[in-house]
Amino acid sequence: MPTSQPQPHGSEIATTSTDSVRRLQTALNHSEAFYLSLVENLPGNFLRKDLDGRFTFVNSRFCRTIGLPREQILGRTDFDLYPAELARLYKEADEQVIRTGRTTESVEAHRTPNGTLYVQVIKSPVFDESGRIIGIQGIFWDVTERVRAEEALQEERVLLHALLETVPDSIYFKDRDSRFLRVSTALARRVGVADPADVIGKTDADFFAPEHAADALADERRILETGRPIIGKLEREVWQDGTETWVSTTKVPMRNARGEIVGTLGVTRDVTAMKQAEEAIAEARDAALESARFKAEFLANMSHEIRTPLNAIVGMTGLLLDTQLDPEQRDFTETIRGSADLLLDIVNDVLDFSKLEAGKMSIEQTPFDLAQVVEESADLLAERAQTKGVELVSAISPETPLRLIGDPSRLRQVLVNLIGNAVKFTEQGEVVVSVQPEHVDQHQVRLRFSVRDTGIGIPKEAQARLFNAFTQADGSTTRKYGGTGLGLAICRQIVDLMGGTIELESEVGRGSTFSFVLTLRRQPWVAARPTPPPDTLDGIRVLIVDDNETNRRILHHQVIAWRMRNGCAASGPEALDILRRAAAEGDPYRLVVLDMQMPGMDGFDVAQAIQDDPALAGTNIVILTSLASHPRETDLAKLGIKAYLTKPVKQSKLMDCLAEVVSGPGVAPLAPAVAPPASGETVARKPLRILLAEDNAVNQKVALRLLARLGYTADAVADGDEAIQAIQRAPYDVILMDCQMPRLDGYAATRRIRELEGRMIGMPRHHIIALTANSMGGDRERCLEAGMDAYVSKPVRREELAAALEVAASSIRRE
Numbered sequence: 001m002p003t004s005q006p007q008p009h010g011s012e013i014a015t016t017s018t019d020s021v022r023r024l025q026t027a028l029n030h031s032e033a034f035y036l037s038l039v040e041n042l043p044g045n046f047l048r049k050d051l052d053g054r055f056t057f058v059n060s061r062f063c064r065t066i067g068l069p070r071e072q073i074l075g076r077t078d079f080d081l082y083p084a085e086l087a088r089l090y091k092e093a094d095e096q097v098i099r100t101g102r103t104t105e106s107v108e109a110h111r112t113p114n115g116t117l118y119v120q121v122i123k124s125p126v127f128d129e130s131g132r133i134i135g136i137q138g139i140f141w142d143v144t145e146r147v148r149a150e151e152a153l154q155e156e157r158v159l160l161h162a163l164l165e166t167v168p169d170s171i172y173f174k175d176r177d178s179r180f181l182r183v184s185t186a187l188a189r190r191v192g193v194a195d196p197a198d199v200i201g202k203t204d205a206d207f208f209a210p211e212h213a214a215d216a217l218a219d220e221r222r223i224l225e226t227g228r229p230i231i232g233k234l235e236r237e238v239w240q241d242g243t244e245t246w247v248s249t250t251k252v253p254m255r256n257a258r259g260e261i262v263g264t265l266g267v268t269r270d271v272t273a274m275k276q277a278e279e280a281i282a283e284a285r286d287a288a289l290e291s292a293r294f295k296a297e298f299l300a301n302m303s304h305e306i307r308t309p310l311n312a313i314v315g316m317t318g319l320l321l322d323t324q325l326d327p328e329q330r331d332f333t334e335t336i337r338g339s340a341d342l343l344l345d346i347v348n349d350v351l352d353f354s355k356l357e358a359g360k361m362s363i364e365q366t367p368f369d370l371a372q373v374v375e376e377s378a379d380l381l382a383e384r385a386q387t388k389g390v391e392l393v394s395a396i397s398p399e400t401p402l403r404l405i406g407d408p409s410r411l412r413q414v415l416v417n418l419i420g421n422a423v424k425f426t427e428q429g430e431v432v433v434s435v436q437p438e439h440v441d442q443h444q445v446r447l448r449f450s451v452r453d454t455g456i457g458i459p460k461e462a463q464a465r466l467f468n469a470f471t472q473a474d475g476s477t478t479r480k481y482g483g484t485g486l487g488l489a490i491c492r493q494i495v496d497l498m499g500g501t502i503e504l505e506s507e508v509g510r511g512s513t514f515s516f517v518l519t520l521r522r523q524p525w526v527a528a529r530p531t532p533p534p535d536t537l538d539g540i541r542v543l544i545v546d547d548n549e550t551n552r553r554i555l556h557h558q559v560i561a562w563r564m565r566n567g568c569a570a571s572g573p574e575a576l577d578i579l580r581r582a583a584a585e586g587d588p589y590r591l592v593v594l595d596m597q598m599p600g601m602d603g604f605d606v607a608q609a610i611q612d613d614p615a616l617a618g619t620n621i622v623i624l625t626s627l628a629s630h631p632r633e634t635d636l637a638k639l640g641i642k643a644y645l646t647k648p649v650k651q652s653k654l655m656d657c658l659a660e661v662v663s664g665p666g667v668a669p670l671a672p673a674v675a676p677p678a679s680g681e682t683v684a685r686k687p688l689r690i691l692l693a694e695d696n697a698v699n700q701k702v703a704l705r706l707l708a709r710l711g712y713t714a715d716a717v718a719d720g721d722e723a724i725q726a727i728q729r730a731p732y733d734v735i736l737m738d739c740q741m742p743r744l745d746g747y748a749a750t751r752r753i754r755e756l757e758g759r760m761i762g763m764p765r766h767h768i769i770a771l772t773a774n775s776m777g778g779d780r781e782r783c784l785e786a787g788m789d790a791y792v793s794k795p796v797r798r799e800e801l802a803a804a805l806e807v808a809a810s811s812i813r814r815e
Helices: 010-041 060-066 084-100 144-166 185-190 210-226 272-321 327-357 370-388 408-424 475-481 487-497 549-561 572-584 603-612 633-638 651-662 697-709 720-729 746-759 779-786 798-814
Strands: 045-050 055-058 104-112 115-127 133-142 170-175 180-183 230-238 244-255 261-270 366-369 391-396 403-406 430-440 444-453 501-507 511-522 541-545 565-569 591-595 620-625 641-646 689-693 713-717 734-738 767-772 790-793
Touching: 045 060, 055 060, 084 104, 084 115, 084 133, 115 144, 144 185, 170 185, 170 244, 210 230, 210 244, 210 261, 244 272, 272 327, 272 697, 327 487, 366 370, 366 408, 370 391, 370 408, 370 430, 370 651, 391 549, 408 430, 408 444, 408 487, 408 511, 487 501, 487 511, 541 549, 541 572, 549 565, 549 651, 565 572, 572 591, 572 603, 591 603, 591 651, 603 620, 620 651, 633 641, 641 651, 689 697, 689 720, 697 713, 697 798, 713 720, 720 734, 720 746, 734 746, 734 798, 746 767, 746 779, 767 798, 779 790, 790 798
Parallel strands: 391 430, 541 565, 541 591, 591 620, 620 641, 689 713, 689 734, 734 767, 767 790
Antiparallel strands: 045 055, 045 133, 104 115, 115 133, 170 180, 170 261, 230 244, 244 261, 366 403, 403 511, 430 444, 444 511, 501 511
């Protein structure tokens, strides 16, 4: 009989059940603790809702995000926590999860006062034990940075795509093996491929000639090794079919996020058209330079060919005018001389303009005396003005510094041109040259030079183009007055070179004023302008008598600056009346400065009236006369005239003259500033031994005659070889060397002479003066480089030759 098993007691059953429950509860507690630990530590906001949308659970991060404690969230809906519009969106998303039973995932954008906020949201249904949906649960977190990074990346992709698709330059990315990773559409077209993708994986060797492909590979290897880019490299591309193109290439290293070089990025621009244009420009430039060289040589040759006969004409007419001629012969000779001078002016204008256009005219910086330049410029045009009956005067403001640094020859050229034009276009009245300081300091001065005339004037419509080359006011001007139309263009360019500006004011029928402003440096440590001793002119009463108001005003300012007491009269009768009243009042005028040419009663008539009046007989008279009038000293003495000066009067000469006249009785009359030698005058021989090297027989004769008139004797040879032989046979002090001669020209001959002087014991150094018919830029420098000491341009003027020989004599005496 089977043995029966003992049955558990009721209390034991209860104990077992309690243990199971306890174990289940413990497991549940562990599970809940794990769950809570999980949701509390998730890097997101966790929530649960029931079917009515009420929150049944939220984690701590959610509370912090919402900004409310858990107890104020549980049991509420989205409508209690969010704006209505946002709450509706959340409710619709919840209902979709409940309706479909599926998990959803999305990125939601939320507008906040600080900008748009993006969150990643995952929602899923919550089931009970029977599988029924009793709510939803969700987790969301901030993905704003990620979304913005993705948007930026997408934007960069779009931009890169647009760049590669549309830019006409070839753009390419290569790996470390120089294989193409990506290329632009333009590069695909250049290599003859329809789809840029077909270039991927290939290298330059698949498209270019081996030499060019090897060069490109070497460049990329260097970039990979050094990390240094290649910027704007101009290179010649040779394609496999032999075609050549020129490109500008830039290649830079391509790096990954860790900064490692993983390849190269390149941009290549086709510059073939630009290269061809540059080559064409270079060819055109070379052709222009060659043309300019031919032009310069042509002008130099033309200058020589024109000036050579002009030298004979000017020289011989000058010599002829110094001989005894009857009036008709003198008129013929002066006409020839005037025409030669006019032709020379035209040649000079053309040559100067050519130098300016070629950029070969330079501005020197040498010390000079401003008064000398201005007064000499007026002197050159004085005779022409006086012949027309036009008064020409110059005036420099007393406060103007005179010792300056600049280019006196170019300044004189501009003044002479402007004064010449003023005289040419003025039939009556006056031409006034003036200098006024606009700014003066210790180191420099800004001066305004003005040339004012009372001529025909210039219409407004013509003024704008007047400074253009080959331009005059109108065609009738050229027909009536002549000229090349280059003078003002040359003036403007010279003034520009000197850093100044030239201006014009004009009114038809009333005259014109040309002015220009220059800034010039002052000479350092120079004495002030010389003034007469105080007891010579100080307080002396002087009467200025001149029918020209401008002349009176200028002379008035000059004598006032010398502290003299000045009176003025516009006519002879007015002057006599003033003189007699002053004498009657016991304060007579000691000096009278008389203009010789005055209407009604001229200067001689006034002088005679003064001489005849016992009350005025002690008055000292100085008379101002034109260059054409040279009164005899015996006639002056009879009229009681102590001295005469030629107009335009130099300020320094006037001061010296007045000081000498008032220094005491019996002073001999002063000679004019420039007086021609009397015909047949015997000139004292001067000791210089001169050799003339000149191949042209006529020019030889002119030069020898000029030298004779200056008191020199000379031997003549026909070329450089003969000159070298001559100095070895006889000693000479000075050589007048024509630059252009057959067999051996003046430049080469001078070099050989300098070599001989250094080699031969006892041979002295010769003073060599260049005679050249060229007048192009660089002639003077070429002469000095050859070893010459001075430079005289043909046609040779007696005054210039005399000055050069005086310098030579002084130099030889010092040696």
